[in-house]
Amino acid sequence: MTVEYRGPQTLIQAALAAGEDPAAKARSLKALHQRWAEGTRIPEVVRPVVARSWSRAGALEKDIVPLDAMAIRDLRESNEELTSLVGLFKERLLSLATQAGNQLVISDGQGYVLWVLGPSTVRRRSDGIGFVSGARWRESDVGTNGIGAAMAEKVPVQIFGPEHAREEQHSWVCTSAPVLNRATASLVGTITLAGSFRTAHPHSLALVSSVAHEAEAALQAQHSLKLQRLELTNELPDGEFILTDPQGLVAASRGYSVGGHINLPVGLEEGHFWIAGLGAVDARQAAGGWIFTKTQHQLRLEMSSETLRQVIVHSHEGSTQISLSEKHWQIVNMLAKHPLGLGAEQLKSLWPASTPQVTIRAELSRLRAKLPGVIASRPYRLVAPIVRNSGL
Template identity: 25%
Template sequence: MTATGWSPTDSDYQARLLRAHEDLRAHAELRATDAPVRDAVLESWRRSLTARPTADASDGTGHAVLEGDDLSGARETHLFSAVLPLLRSRLIEPAVEAGLMVALGDARGRLLWVEGRPQLISRADAMGFAAGADWSEAAMGTSAPALALATAAPMQVVGAEHFHEAVHPWSCSAVPVLHPRTRELLGVLDVTGSAEAVSPLVLPLLEATSRAVQEELRALLPVGRPPQEVHRGVSRRILPRSPEARRPEILLTGRRTPLLRSAAGSSELSGRHAELLTLLHLHPDGISGAELAEDLHGTPAAEGTVRAEVVRLRRRLAEIGGPEILARPYRLQGPLESDLSRARAALERGDVEVALAQCVGDLLPASEAPAIGRLRRTLDGHLRELLLESGTSAQLWRYAQRPEAAADLEVLMAILQLAPADAPERSAAAARARDLRGESG
């Protein structure tokens, strides 16, 4: 909601926008009577009018600037390519499942990736919203990705707030992504679709993803002189990662499929291999076969089974460039990092933001191993208590989006106590709390 109590999705506001567009077409300028437009959008309209975008979205051209090898090259040299697994698990997959589209753009506003269900992609392509298209203000006028890049701030654009008439059936939310070391504008994350694209859930999801991308890039990029990458419109080669950045890393939280990343690339792990690797990772001094059997199967009598599983995991790690497993006792040779270890360290020092960014959901949610279950409950309990003690309303709402916290009334009540009256998470938390209590609106 705005300070005056109305929302950009209100029909009266959208009707005023349409009248302002008619006036704009009639007079080719914005007059004082066009003031019902939100300030940020009005300023963007004025910039768009001055730039006089030449792309006619209605004919489907969309001012495309990248095709074929040029698009492939732009993708390969942009830093988003280094964190695509994270972007897919945190943003693309949940948004597409919700019937929305996700676009990843560079600092110039060129859309490098656009993903969604085929029917939606086809509709968007007809108005020029496609991979390779330029959606900067200069090319396509007012939109959320263009505004986010122009203002370096999270933005939402609803319906007729778009400058071009062909885009009026759509709504979008977008956030900028900054280079973690130079703080220069790196690109933009956008969610586009129906009015659901500007629901109270979308901006927090985008902002959390942007922070996670910057945190992951900070770990990947060499310390010292910043690596070169695509920015300010010039394609430059990303320098090789430092030896520190090539350390194997396993991602275990909030993932349906655990992921191991190493110098050889990224590889998905089976549930049992992920369980074994997690326990070895947490016991750097070693763990016996009987202890592993107890932790994984609930009985030391399964030691023979564990021995065979370790052999298979050792072979798999050799194939994908992971750490070596030594025996007597079982232990890892060489470093292994994880989102789990970073989350636990952040929790110990009371760093809510980093803990949320690293622990993005349940630890190995599909695992039924006794030790993993204990770790999962301890980790979530620690995070929840820290959030209730010192988290902001926005941080609590990010936590409340997780499946395991969907029915947590105590968290919702904490949001209602902390959130400002006009905060989007406040109304969303109130609605969910009423639904959980079986109350009418």
Template identity: 30%
Template sequence: MAHSPMDVTRLIATDAARASRVLGGIRASALSGSGPDSDSESGRRPRPVPRPAIRESWNRMLHSGIDPDHDFRVDLLSRDEVERRRQTSPLRHVLPVLREGLLALADTSQHIMMVADADARVLWREGSTAVLRKADGQGLGIGADWREETVGTNGVGTPLVSRRPVQVFSAEHFVHALHSWTCTGAPITDPRDGRLLGAVDISGPLETLHPFTLALVDSVAKLAQARLRDLHLTSLEQLRAVAAPVLARIDGRAIAVDRDGWTAAVTGMPYTNRLALPDPVSPGRCWLPTLGLCWVEPLPSGWLIRPTADPPPASTATHITLDLAHPRRSTVTVTSCTGSWTHDLTPRHAELLYLLALHRGGRSASALADDMFGDPTRTVTVRAEMSRVRRYLGAFLDHRPYRFTERAKVEVRLPESPLDLLPHSLAPGVVRARAASGGQPWLERR
């Protein structure tokens, strides 16, 4: 018999106390290992099952071995470390957007707003004084660690892993100490490259849940991302104004980029959106994967890069490290005789490079489309994404079929748990790889 996840918001709207009890029963059933069919076999009505987002999170918690009944007290970051993270986080630029969109709800509905970085560390909190005191009483103040592996399923850590908005009500929190809370959170990503920046969350007493809170938090997170996009375009315009007279005096190829490699202006060469830069960047001579040997000079808030006429270094083996060990951040690092550089990967590019590393013999566009989408006809999408990947890894990728070049030594760093391998990914090729590594979920999928 098939079972559908319980409509939590509908039940809460009519009887929050009963909803909490029902969810407590679902959680107890999951922890005891009894499946949803156990009652139906004895002739009684089958138990409801958790919602998909909650079920997936509980699977991760069961696998990690976190104690569902422990009374956690997380270590807070020091005041200096919180301030350092605040000053370096792009989220500081969108606090006015988040406050305007969410604090009215937080103040009038006994909620608090929390903004956390990509490590799920709370950097800002505002809202109801009573609810702030309650959070402090559980050790969840500024600098608290809200990662799933620390406090279980919650409205900050779970959206950071799933990369989707998530609402967690009462006993849907894996750890019992959070059952008096309702939390609604959404991830915030860098609109330029999809990199995870953090999450925004609205939390309060369990009886204050509203069915429209999830849509509101998600919408405000998207407004914050749009604001970040506007700020990026403005900064490029400012850099372009500074670089234009410099480029006008150059006889040859040159490109002006910001500190992250995003292009502001070019002369004598095709335009490209972004250059993969060494980490760290320093003035002088360096080698870039798409331009070869270059001279790098500082500009206000950026760099002037001029390719040289010098011959490229002799072809030698290049070490490429695809780091997927962290569930919230994937990177690729290229190391050769000329130096090393690292590039943050979008979720889609992390999937593509993992599949190419898995199939060193190469994959056709149709095979990659099948691996990515379960549809071998979606070759146009695959080719477009591979074209973007080649902007920073083009020197190390062949096509027809797509594969890493023979001179590239590829190392893949995987997480300890198969369930943490690109946990946001629904790509069939990645799902198969998780299962082959022993990543079968504990809770029955329906």
């Protein structure tokens, strides 16, 4: 019997039930691992999270080559979010890990191990399998393991004994939880309790999950404070605008319907841009971020071939390719043929006759959200001139 509990967002499954014999469990898993390693079929009794990881990673035998000390230091210093949480991880986990004969491992969003803390006896064992600072432990590097599986699944994961892909890890249990930036849904890092498989316990999974969510809440509080300071230290323009930090987290806005995060273009500079989610904007640097306002600069649209089904939005600063579904392509194509615009009733010909009007309007709303500032309503029409490439 496995132990399951619900974390804040998902159902999490421990590898071992309380009181279950680790040695017997390892023997049963060894046979399953051997069947998988010798063929391509994964036995049905393998836990789903492990089966998915085995399927993704395969039985890798790559050499593990850690980064040097200088590269490790650079990664630590450049990852301000993760570094700010190390004290919390030590306070919540290190003492308990040591008492249980485990080590605390902190890795970054790329899978690089940056801190290995805990009993020297455990660290010496982990040195022997390359589980050291500077090593990268993604599934694509070392096969199924706690860090890699937690990174891929974006949920806490416990990998026990022969559930690991590589045989040298079969004497270990690794209980890992990802730490996410909730504002951007990006992976900040992963925390892991690792030790002999004989120390496995379902409570370890609950513990790392709880600490990971505490860390995420701390990051959220940090970001909220930074965004408040950003709003207070900038003189905001009249009219419609959006103020963001350098990562695109929204500190303040007026007249825009946006969420808490905008995907900013790589290498953003001051000038005229078309930004997905905003439309045509003027971008200028603020104190600690960016301010975007609506621009009067002209846009030009290009429709690619029907095979590609793309609209290319050309602005003064460059071009943005927007992939479209078949239905969205049909709508844009029809609007391009009617520059004065069409009502929803006229566009209805693109759907079966029985399609409700509310369905059509909802699809049009989704398309306008995908191409903000490009399609006006009442009637629906393209607001920028459109050209077709030679492939049409």
